[in-house]
Amino acid sequence: MWMAGISLMFVFAAALASTARAAPESFAELAETISPSVVNITTSTTVAGRTGPQGIVPEGSPFEDFFREFQDRNGQGNRPRRSSALGSGFVISEDGFIVTNNHVIEGADEILIEFFEGFELPAELIGTDPNTDIALLKVEADRPLKFVNFGDSDTARVGDWVMAMGNPLGQGFSVSAGIVSQRGRALSGAYDDYIQTDAAINRGNSGGPLFNMDGEVIGVNTAILSPNGGSIGIGFSMASNVVTRVIDQLQEFGETRRGWLGVRIQDVTDEIAEAIGLEEAAGALVTDVPPGPGREAGIEAGDVIMTFDGVDVADTRGLVRQVGETNVGKTVRVVVMRDGQTQTIAVTLGRRETAEAAVPAAQPGDAPDVPEELETLGMTLMPVTDELREQLELSAGAEGLVVTDVEETSAAFEKGLRAGDLITEAGQEKVAGIEDFTAQVDAAKEAGRKSLLLLVRRAGDPRFVALSLEE
Structure with a gap:
């Protein structure tokens, strides 16, 4: 019996080993393959000149006039200055479309792209999406450019090997490797779907690609969590399946066009579920229906949205993302729970960018003036x-x-x-x-x-x- 137990344990351990993916001996071949499509980005911005010797002497100091005269003699008065910043990006087509972060190029007067082979080209800004921090650039080259393809970020698993490449701290074309630490991270945006990785990401890596072992881009390196500004192994890349939808719209329209349902919502807690008779805390509870597609279709405050366009709604974050990723003008079926029964409502989606910042609160009728407590x-x-x-x-x-x-x-x-x-x-x-x-x-x-x-x-x-x- 004892020997049989040992044999069984050995077989089980061998089975586990066979299912685990071995660590690559080297990332060199992958790095050589994808390097020509990764770029360094330098931006230049005009900054207004100082109106006085701020930061040198306190305002109102008797030395203020002296230092102002000193700055003027040295040509540092109110003259506009040039400020530069560094970032990363990657080529997605042979005709010169380049993806990076919006915060890398935001406010830039000039954008210069440095390629791995050593040449440089100016870039034109095609469009940006601050909500996902994605920007699309275009360069004109006299030859086809080497590019990389997007992969399916939904297939990335926690523990998979990944490689990041970019321009950390201005060092240029630097490679780091790690694993997928977690999926589906949200930082601050309604459309967030970040891949967390321990591959080293530092300042200057922003906008660079996160590759899987097949050389496909599964994320755009965007942010780090750090107490000191340097990598501590907690980096975030916007998932490629979010990025590709944004890029498609920027290429076609120069802007994003997201679906808009026109309702205000909140998550269903366990207590709310019990109060309205739901078996589990799921869906999105409608708190208000201002003028818009939802009201026109018949959605009411107090409805719990259970499914949207055939997909179960887990929470408000999932619903916001799904609505935003649905085409403007599409008529979708929305299943709501109302008074203990489900109803299916057909809603024709509007455009969120048009409606944003123009959603009034609902205004019920007059209330009786009864001064009782x-x-x-x-x-x-x-x-x-x-x-x-x-x-x-x-x-x-x-x-x-x-x-x-x-x-x-x-x-x-x-x-x-x-x-x-x-x-x-x-x-x-x-x-x-x-x-x-x-x-x-x-x-x-x-x-x-x-x-x-x-x-x-x-x-x-x-x-x-x-x-x-x-x-």
Whole structure:
């Protein structure tokens, strides 16, 4: 038995070894293959001259005039100066299209591309997308340029070998290798889908490619996490499947054209799911539907978007990305959960870039002026009055219950409710007065709910809060 156990362990270990991909003996062949398509980028920007000796003497100092005269004698007065910056990029077509980061070329007057073979060419900016930090450049060469292809970033696995190449700290055409540390990282943008890697990425690597072992670009090196500005093995590359969609639009239109559903949303928490009767915390909860495609199609505040264009919605981040990646003008099927039942709504998407910064808040009708108060669930509530509208700078048509006080030891306070908040819905029903609110509390308790879903507005911005009914 003992020998049989040893044999079984040996076979199991051998099986594990056979499934693991061996570390490459060398990256030299890959580096030689892809190097000619990677470029160094130098930008030049005109910076306005100084208006005085800032940084030399304090403003108002008796020495200020002396140092100003010294600067003028040496030609350093208000003369504009040239500032340069370094970055990386890579060629994606033989006719000279080049990908880099938007922050590498942002505000540049001149863009100069240095190729691995040693020649330089000026570049024209075709278009940028600040949301994904991607820019597309074009150079005119007298011969076909060597280029690289994009790979499928969705097939990259945690632990796969990757190689980065670029212009770190101005050293030029430098290679580093590591593995995929994690997938699907988000930093700050709505469309973020970063590959995290421990391949060394430093200043100047921005805009350079992250290669898989087949020599395909699976990411654009964009950012690092570091306490000192240098690589500590936490770098981020925007996934190629995001980049390729952006590049296609920049090539065709010179700008991005993202789909727009026209709803405000928030994630479904466990408490919200329980409050509205969902089996699991999934989907995207609609908090507001301003004028736009969603309202025209019939989506309502309180709907939970479960699927979009045939794809399950896990959370708000996933929905925003999927909507943005869908063609403007396409009619899609949106499945929502409303009042415990699913409904399918056909929505024709608008364009986000056109609608952005022009989305007004929803404005319900007039509220009755009933100056009575209700103390419940750790809050003091009062219907909207003309005086409260003026104090809180509410719209003329705002209706609901104003939170006038919140007990600091209450669950309401822990959930972020504060004096001045406006509750417009309770239990997914509009509330115009005290009776409406108490009726929804009673209905939730009779239904065996442990919490009540509130739609709360602060400075016009809506959000849902699931408030416990257990006092």
